[in-house]
Amino acid sequence: MRVFATGQGRKTDDTDAHSIALVGVRMGGLRSVVHDQTLEVLRLLVDRRRRLGEDHTRMVCQLHALLLEIVPGGAKKDLSAAQARKILTGVRPKDPVGRTRKRVAMELVVDLERIYVRKKAANKELVELIKTTGTTLLGLHGIGPSGAARLLVEVGDITRFPTRGHFASWNGTAPIDASSGDNARHRLSRGGNRHINHVLHMMAVVQLRTRTTQGRAYYDRKVAAGKRPNEAMRCLKRRLSDIVYRTMLDDIVTTSATGPGGHRGASHISSAAGSQPQTDTSDQSLPGPVTHHHRTPIKTPA
Known part of the structure; x- marks a missing residue:
């Protein structure tokens, strides 16, 4: 709008204000901003939980670096505070440098134990608040309290995405068309909401860690079909995006108790993929042309 209205894309406060006013006057279907206190509390809690996770990772890395100098070969990758404490208990350094290393490492172990307690309490608080929203995201394999909270906070009203393709494009799991002539190809999208992309990743x-999950079976089928591991991973993320989209839509319908038993009936935009990533349709997002529908149609009570 700024380019069309001014003839150039220069960004200033004045041109931004003018462009926003033009959008508000000329464009229909704009959504009103709604302040949801529950989502705001969730945002604060999930941001705190993310910082605790970052502190945990940083401390573990520091501890590994010290253990490499204290114990030959260091420690295993997945190191807990209790395991690190046991290793340090068996170390008897004789020089001042070694004793200082052990003391600093033990201080990190104590800090890690505190982080564990805080993470556990933060997860419990998140779960309790998420349950009050009525969402079933926690029932999806691979979605924990932080992931569910991040989805609720970043997505907000899922009906603002007319189709699952729009949702995939927004979160960066939909591939970008990079075809040229007769050569049809797609490349990885580097855009989209990176918080949600990380949750889906x-x-x-x-799901890939367990052989019995349907996500793992879907990934193995893609590899067997000739796709490289990274390509199969992107296909899986795209399919999981559809599942999350469908789940959040169903949550809205269930909460509003539309239809018999609170279940949503078939519609012209229903996801072709099933509730698990075994139903194959297409690896790329293929949304249709823009229509006058600005919200996802949901049946209303008779």
Whole structure:
């Protein structure tokens, strides 16, 4: 709008204000900003939980660096505070440098134990608040308290995305068309909401760790079909995006108790993929042309 209205894309406070006013006057279907106190509390809690996770990772890295100098070969990658304490208990350094290293490492262990307690309490608080929203995101394999809270906070009203393709494009899991002539190809999207993209990535990683998950079976089928591991991973994330989209839509319908038993019936935009990533449709997002529908249609009570 700034480019069309002024003839150039220069960004200033004046041109921004003018462009916003033009959008508000000329464009229909704009959504009103709604302040949801529950989501605001969730945002504060999930941001705190993220910082605790970052502190935990930083301390573990520092502890590994010290243990490499204290114990030959260091310690295993997945190191807990109790395991680190046990290792340090068996170390008897004789020189001042070694004793200082052990003392600093033990201080890190104590800090890690405190972080564990705070993370546990933060997860419990998140779970309790998430349950009050009525969402079923915690029932999805690979979605924990932080992931569910981040989805609720960043997405807000899921009906602002007309289709699952729009949602995938917004979170960066939809590939970008990079075709040229007869050469049809797609490349990885580097845009989108990176918080939600990370949640979907961790969801995929968790599913790949277990051979019995349907996400793992879907990934293995893609690899067997000739896709490289990274390509199969992107396909899985795209399919999980559809599942999250459908789950959040169903949550809205269930909460509003539309239809018999609170379940949503079929619609012309229903996801072609099933509730698990075994139903294949397409690896790329193929949204149709823009229509006059600005919100996802949901059946209303008769």
